[in-house]
Amino acid sequence: MDPTATATKISPNVGITLKVKRAILSRETPYQKLDILDTYDYGRVLLLDGLIMLTERDEFVYHEMITHVALVTHPNPKRVLIIGGGDGGTVREVLKHPNVEKIELVEIDTEVVQSCLEYLPEVSHGLKDPKVQVLIEDGIKFIESRQDMYDVVIIDSTDPIGPAEGLFETKFYTNVFHVLRGEGIMVTQSESPFQDPKLWIRIYQNLSSVFPKIYSYLAYIPTYPSGLWSFTISSKVHHPVDDMRAEYAQKLSSMTRYYNPEIHKSAFSLPNFLKMELDHIA
Amino acid sequence: MDPTATATKISPNVGITLKVKRAILSRETPYQKLDILDTYDYGRVLLLDGLIMLTERDEFVYHEMITHVALVTHPNPKRVLIIGGGDGGTVREVLKHPNVEKIELVEIDTEVVQSCLEYLPEVSHGLKDPKVQVLIEDGIKFIESRQDMYDVVIIDSTDPIGPAEGLFETKFYTNVFHVLRGEGIMVTQSESPFQDPKLWIRIYQNLSSVFPKIYSYLAYIPTYPSGLWSFTISSKVHHPVDDMRAEYAQKLSSMTRYYNPEIHKSAFSLPNFLKMELDHIA
Numbered sequence: 001m002d003p004t005a006t007a008t009k010i011s012p013n014v015g016i017t018l019k020v021k022r023a024i025l026s027r028e029t030p031y032q033k034l035d036i037l038d039t040y041d042y043g044r045v046l047l048l049d050g051l052i053m054l055t056e057r058d059e060f061v062y063h064e065m066i067t068h069v070a071l072v073t074h075p076n077p078k079r080v081l082i083i084g085g086g087d088g089g090t091v092r093e094v095l096k097h098p099n100v101e102k103i104e105l106v107e108i109d110t111e112v113v114q115s116c117l118e119y120l121p122e123v124s125h126g127l128k129d130p131k132v133q134v135l136i137e138d139g140i141k142f143i144e145s146r147q148d149m150y151d152v153v154i155i156d157s158t159d160p161i162g163p164a165e166g167l168f169e170t171k172f173y174t175n176v177f178h179v180l181r182g183e184g185i186m187v188t189q190s191e192s193p194f195q196d197p198k199l200w201i202r203i204y205q206n207l208s209s210v211f212p213k214i215y216s217y218l219a220y221i222p223t224y225p226s227g228l229w230s231f232t233i234s235s236k237v238h239h240p241v242d243d244m245r246a247e248y249a250q251k252l253s254s255m256t257r258y259y260n261p262e263i264h265k266s267a268f269s270l271p272n273f274l275k276m277e278l279d280h281i282a
Numbered sequence: 283m284d285p286t287a288t289a290t291k292i293s294p295n296v297g298i299t300l301k302v303k304r305a306i307l308s309r310e311t312p313y314q315k316l317d318i319l320d321t322y323d324y325g326r327v328l329l330l331d332g333l334i335m336l337t338e339r340d341e342f343v344y345h346e347m348i349t350h351v352a353l354v355t356h357p358n359p360k361r362v363l364i365i366g367g368g369d370g371g372t373v374r375e376v377l378k379h380p381n382v383e384k385i386e387l388v389e390i391d392t393e394v395v396q397s398c399l400e401y402l403p404e405v406s407h408g409l410k411d412p413k414v415q416v417l418i419e420d421g422i423k424f425i426e427s428r429q430d431m432y433d434v435v436i437i438d439s440t441d442p443i444g445p446a447e448g449l450f451e452t453k454f455y456t457n458v459f460h461v462l463r464g465e466g467i468m469v470t471q472s473e474s475p476f477q478d479p480k481l482w483i484r485i486y487q488n489l490s491s492v493f494p495k496i497y498s499y500l501a502y503i504p505t506y507p508s509g510l511w512s513f514t515i516s517s518k519v520h521h522p523v524d525d526m527r528a529e530y531a532q533k534l535s536s537m538t539r540y541y542n543p544e545i546h547k548s549a550f551s552l553p554n555f556l557k558m559e560l561d562h563i564a
Contacts, residue, residue, distance in 0.1 A: 041295040257554050269542075273342075
C-alpha cells in the first residue's frame with residue numbers, strides 16, 4: 001500500500017487500509033473531526049474522528065438493516081424518529097415505506113448533514129423529502145420532553161465515545177421507551193459483538209432493564225470493525241420474526257440490495273460464541 | 283500502526299493490518315512463501331504468499347463451517363476426503379463426527395503440515411489421530427485414479443492462483459463427482475462473493491455443469507477479504523437444509539463455537555445483491 005493510502009484503526013492493534021484517490025473534505029466541527037475521501041475500491045468514504053462511518057460501496061447493508069427489520073415488524077409505522085444518522089442513509093430507507101407519514105431526524109452536528117448533502121448525494125438525498133424534518137439538536141435532550149409519539153425510534157449513532165456516549169445508557173433507553181407508542185419498536189446499532197463482546201452485552205443488558213422484549217441480529221459490513229455488526233431491537237409487544245409482515249417484506253425487497261424476508265429471519269440466528277455470551281447474563 | 287505491524291493485501295487497494303509481537307517462522311517452500319506470526323489481537327497467524335490463511339482467533343468459523351454443514355446433511359458419512367487443509371483445522375472438525383471411520387487428507391505442501399504441527403498445535407492436533415491419513419500429493423492427480431470411494435469430499439484450498447488453480451475447474455469437479463459414493467456431498471470454500479462476485483459465480487457455474495444440486499452459503503470470517511465468505515455444497519441427492527439431521531446438529535453444537543442448527547439453515551439465506559448475481563446465470 002503506498003503513501004496515498006489511508007489507514008483507519010479498528011483497535012490499537014488492528015487496522016483497515018483503503019487506497020485513496022483524493023481527499024474531498026477535512027474539517028474540525030464543534031463535535032468531531034470530519035473527513036470525506038474518495039477511494040479506489042469503496043467509493044467515497046465518510047470518517048468521523050478517523051473512523052469509517054460509511055463508504056458508498058457497502059453503506060446499503062447498514063442502512064437497510066437498521067431500518068427495514070423494525071419497519072417490517074411494526075404493523076403500521078406512521079411516525080419515525082431517527083437519533084443521529086445525519087448522513088441521511090437511514091432516512092432514504094425509511095422513505096421506502098409508504099405508510100410512514102413523518103420522519104424526524106435529530107442530529108447534533110449540522111456539519112455532518114451539510115457535508116453529506118454536498119458530497120454524498122446518493123446517501124443523503126432523502127433529507128430533502130417533504131416528509132422529513134431535520135432537527136439540529138442533542139437527541140438525548142430532545143426525547144426527554146416528549147411522550148407517546150413515535151411508532152419506531154432508530155438510534156443511528158457513532159460509537160459510545162464522545163457525543164454519542166449517552167445514547168447507550170439506561171436513562172436514555174427509558175426515555176425512548178416513553179416516547180414510543182403502545183406497539184412501538186426501538187432499534188439501535190449495537191456495535192461489533194466479535195470485536196467487543198462486552199460492549200454488545202452491556203447494550204443488551206441496559207435495554208433489558210427497560211424493555212420487555214430484546215432481540216439482537218447481525219449483518220456483514222465489510223468496512224466496520226471485524227465486518228460482523230449487530231443491531232438490537234427492543235419492543236413493547238411485537239416479535240421481529242413471528243410478527244414480520246412477510247408479504248410486505250417480499251414487496252419491499254424489490255427496492256433493496258441486502259434485505260429480503262429470508263435475511264430478515266436469518267439475521268437473528270446467532271453463532272454459538274454469541275449465544276454463550278447471552279446465556280451468561282440470562 | 284507502528285512498523286512492527288504486518289499488512290496483508292485484500293486487493294491492490296484494500297488491506298488489513300495486524301500488529302505483530304514477533305515473527306515465528308518465515309520460509310520459501312517449493313510451492314509458496316510460508317510465514318507464521320504472533321499478533322496482539324488475533325494470536326498466531328499463518329500466511330501463504332503474504333495472504334492470511336488462518337488466525338488462532340477466528341479460524342473456528344472457517345473450519346466449522348466448511349465441515350459441519352456437509353457432514354450433518356449426509357445421512358451417514360463414514361469416509362471423508364480433504365483436499366488441501368494441511369493446517370489440520372478441517373480434520374479437527376471432521377473428527378467430531380463419531381460415524382466417520384477414515385479421513386484422508388491430501389496436501390501438496392509438506393511444509394504446511396510440518397509447520398502447523400509445530401507452531402499451531404490447537405489447529406493441527408487432529409492430524410495425529412489414528413483415523414487420519416496424511417498424503418503429501420497433488421490433490422488433482424490423487425482423485426483422477428479413484429472412483430466411488432468417499433461420502434464427503436472437502437476442498438479446503440487456497441485462492442485460485444498458483445498451485446490451487448486447478449481445484450476450481452470443471453475437470454476437477456467432474457473427478458470429484460466420480461470419487462463420491464451415491465449419496466455423496468462435496469463442499470468447497472468458494473471465496474468472497476462481496477470482494478469478487480465474478481469468481482464466486484464462476485465456481486458456481488463450473489459446479490453446476492457437473493452436479494445436479496448446488497447451494498452456496500455464507501459465514502463471517504473477520505480476517506478474510508471483506509469478512510463475507512462463501513462455501514458451496516454440491517450434492518448428488520441431498521438438500522442441505524431439508525435433509526439436515528436437526529437433532530444430531532443440536533448435539534454437535536455442544537462442541538462448536540460458531541455452528542449450530544439455526545446457523546446451518548440461516549447460512550443459506552443470501553442477501554439480495556447475491557441472489558441477483560445468481561439470477562443472472564439461472
